[in-house]
Amino acid sequence: MRTLLVTGPGGAGSSTVAAATALALAGSGERVVLLAAAPPPVDGLGGTDGVDVRVVQAGPALEAAWAGHADALAALVPVLTLPPATSVVPPPGAGTVALLTGLGRVAGAADVVVVDAGPLPQALELLALPGAARWWLAQLAPPRLRVLASVRALTGKGRAGAVDAALAAVAALEAALAQVPEAPEVHVVVAPDGRAVPAVRRAGAAAGLLGHPLASVTLARVLPAGAGEWATARAAVQDRVRAELAGFAVREVAEAPVPPSDVPGLRALGAELPGTVPEPLPVPRARREGAGWVLPVPLPGAGRGEVELTRWSDELVVGLAGLRRSLPLDPLLRRCTVTGASVQHPGTPDAVLAVAFAPDPAQWPADLLAAEGAR
Secondary structure (H helix, E strand, O other), rough: EEEEEEEEEOOOOOHHHHHHHHHHHOOOOOOEEEEEOOOOOOEEEOOOEEEEEEOOOOHEEEEEEEEHHHHHHHHHOOOOOOOHHHOOOOOOOOHHHHHHHHHHHOOOOEEEEEEEEEHHHHHHHHHHHHHOOOOOOOOHHOOHHHHHHHHHHHHHOOOOHHHHHHHHHHHHHHHHHHHHOOOOEEEEEEEOOOOOHHHHHHHHHHHHOOOOHHHHHHHEEEOOOOOOOHHHHHHHHHHHHHHHOOEEEEEEEEEEOOOOOHHEEEEHHOOOOOOOOOOOOOOOEEEEOOOOEEEEEEEOOOOOOOEEEEEEOOOOEEEEEEEEEEEOOOOHHHHHEEEEEEOOOOOOOEEEEEEEEEEEEOOOHHHHHHHHOOO
């Protein structure tokens, strides 16, 4: 199953592009689900056109989840009086969780899922949520704790308590995460103005940080050449945006005289995404360089001074655009120290964070360290 995640700055037209893509794919015979947090921008979509439109909102999703687990929560904390599902207030970020849960539920029910992921910050949170959830699960419920709980359950020692309930919740969360597609295609829609280049670079770098390539960039609402001072200035801005996005997979959609309001108008706009599937990003692997090693981390579009890097135990933690990803180090790099890092080819689709490592004398045998020094 393909998953197409469509996003962009507010007002750029990402919802229209997502709807047009779902409509075109359904017309080619694909089983298509359009998943969004709000109804489509055109009337009549999801009728007889073959598009299965599913709107996921935080309030109803939280009510359903609360109602399904209220009894277990009440048994876990009997001293508290829990509110009914209709009185639960959605916390910040609940919409992102609801959309991710909805994505997991439609897995296998369609050939293609088109996700209208909303504005770019929300879409990046959606991309980062599965990995972040798995990281927290590994910290709070490590394998050793699970083994001890399983042994206790098998021996019949002790009564089930909060730890058992928490581990059961962990298993349920892992099962839900397993349903979420692991390789979404990230598509960014921007208008040809001053926000376009920063948005594309941020999206490409953040998606790359999370291991996903930037599949395409749609330059929407492009105006034709015209006479007059305003048209000339606008054309110059569009040309500058085109030049700065050189190297990215950019396509253009012309500005419509009137925004499409129905399915025929949406078809006529021709705003659907290209059908090409992007090449996956290279997996970070250390290469020998001089007396040490270099670990390249693809971050398309990243600039110098935008990346954070820390070493924690056997993990390399990379931060960018408000997101973080923990990269487990292989056995070789675990016995090394980080000696430096730099962004190569900054601001381009080929941008890479190159992290340099050198052998740690405290963790290398003396004879092996001497041999390395003689190289």
